[in-house]
Amino acid sequence: MRAAVLALALALPAAAASQARPPPVHPDLRRASARFEFGAWADAAGIVRQFLAVHPKPGEADAVMAYRILGISEWNLGDKAQARAAFVSLLSEDPDYKLDPFLVPPATVEFFEEVRREHEPMLGPLRERKRAAKEQARLAEEARRRLLAEERARSGPPTKVIRVQERIYALNWVPFGAGQFQNGDRAKGTAVAAAELVLGAANIGAILLHNQVANASRRCSASEPVGCSRPPYPDSTRSTLQTVDLVKYLAAGLFWGVYAYGVVDAHLRYVPRVETEISPRADQVGLSLRWEF
Numbered sequence: 001m002r003a004a005v006l007a008l009a010l011a012l013p014a015a016a017a018s019q020a021r022p023p024p025v026h027p028d029l030r031r032a033s034a035r036f037e038f039g040a041w042a043d044a045a046g047i048v049r050q051f052l053a054v055h056p057k058p059g060e061a062d063a064v065m066a067y068r069i070l071g072i073s074e075w076n077l078g079d080k081a082q083a084r085a086a087f088v089s090l091l092s093e094d095p096d097y098k099l100d101p102f103l104v105p106p107a108t109v110e111f112f113e114e115v116r117r118e119h120e121p122m123l124g125p126l127r128e129r130k131r132a133a134k135e136q137a138r139l140a141e142e143a144r145r146r147l148l149a150e151e152r153a154r155s156g157p158p159t160k161v162i163r164v165q166e167r168i169y170a171l172n173w174v175p176f177g178a179g180q181f182q183n184g185d186r187a188k189g190t191a192v193a194a195a196e197l198v199l200g201a202a203n204i205g206a207i208l209l210h211n212q213v214a215n216a217s218r219r220c221s222a223s224e225p226v227g228c229s230r231p232p233y234p235d236s237t238r239s240t241l242q243t244v245d246l247v248k249y250l251a252a253g254l255f256w257g258v259y260a261y262g263v264v265d266a267h268l269r270y271v272p273r274v275e276t277e278i279s280p281r282a283d284q285v286g287l288s289l290r291w292e293f
Contacts, residue, residue, distance in 0.1 A: 025061075025062065025065065026051065026055075026058070026062050028047055028048075028050070028051040028054075029048070029062055029069075031047055032044045032047035032048050032051065032066070032069050033065070033069060035047065036069045036073060041072075041073040041076045041077050042073070042077060044069050044070075044073045045069070045070055045073040045074060045077065048066045048069050048070045048073070051066060052070075060093050060094065063089070063090075064090060064093050064094050064097060067086045067087070067089045067090035068090055068097075068099075070086040071083045071086030071087040071112070072099075072104060072108055074086060075108050075111060076108075080111070083111065084111075084115055087112050087116075088115060088119060091115070091119065091123055092126065095123040095124075095126055095127035095130065099112050161277075161278045162275055162276070162277055163275070163276040163278055164273060164274070164275050165273070165275075165276070166272070166273055167182055167183075167270065167271065167272055167273065167274065168182065169270070169272070171266070172263060172266040172267050172270055175196055175259050175262065176192070176193040176196050176197070177189030177190065177196075177262060178266075179262060179265070179266020179267075179270070180192055180262065180265065180266060180269075182266070182270075183266060183269045183271070185265075185269065192258060192261070192262045195258045196255055196258050196259060199251045199252075199254045199258065200251075200255055202247060203248055203251035203252045203255060206244050206248035206251060207248055209244050210241060210245060210248065213240055213241055213244065214233070214237075214241060217233050217234065217237040218234065218237075219231070219233070220233065220234050
């Protein structure tokens with residue numbers, strides 16, 4: 001019982017805070033509000049009318065904002081009939097709404113209150129129905145939260161844990177099997193890394209051997225009768241250098257071939273996010289993959 005009470009006490013403030021957060025304002029109304037604050041009444045009214053044409057039944061917050069901007073704009077443009085219609089629509093959404101006298105000129109506030117007084121016989125019942133509807137919605141939401149909190153307290157803590165692993169796309173381009181290791185292909189990653197290490201070492205070794213043989217060899221000239229068909233190295237040294245160069249270029253080509261294979265394979269098996277479902281029993285571990293872009 002104490003657990004249920006504690007869970008309910010923790011759940012209610014969090015849900016209340018989420019309900020207290022105001023809903024986001026529609027972009028068209030933000031644009032209309034910017035023109036309204038600048039004093040561009042015709043622009044603001046035009047944007048609001050276009051918004052209401054596309055959204056004839058907006059949410060209460062958007063409707064109140066739209067009809068407020070429209071009513072004040074039409075009043076400033078001198079069209080009292082349209083201003084009255086907008087204010088009536090505003091009061092139909094929120095019968096208790098009041099214009100802020102610190103932000104709105106007194107004449108506009110007085111006109112708005114006059115519209116309210118004219119329609120008070122119909123606004124009274126509407127006000128009561130809206131209050132009753134809000135109270136019913138509040139009670140229903142509280143009952144729903146209480147039901148969920150009690151069920152969470154009864155069922156106890158979660159029986160499984162979801163481990164989320166975010167993978168790094170750039171590792172797909174890293175050599176030595178980094179992409180394969182990230183994707184969980186350890187055997188393939190080991191093979192790619194070993195092949196690239198061997199081929200890279202062979203290429204570097206061939207470069208060093210080429211330089212060592214070339215520096216240690218004597219120089220010859222074309223004037224020598226035999227053994228120097230391609231100066232400045234003797235033919236025997238030239239043959240050795242050609243063999244070393246063949247190993248050097250072959251190792252480099254194979255290295256880049258293995259690297260290209262690793263990159264392509266890593267991209268084909270790449271999953272940006274991996275979710276692993278871990279349950280208490282070792283034989284109930286599942287793996288869930290999900291693509292995200």
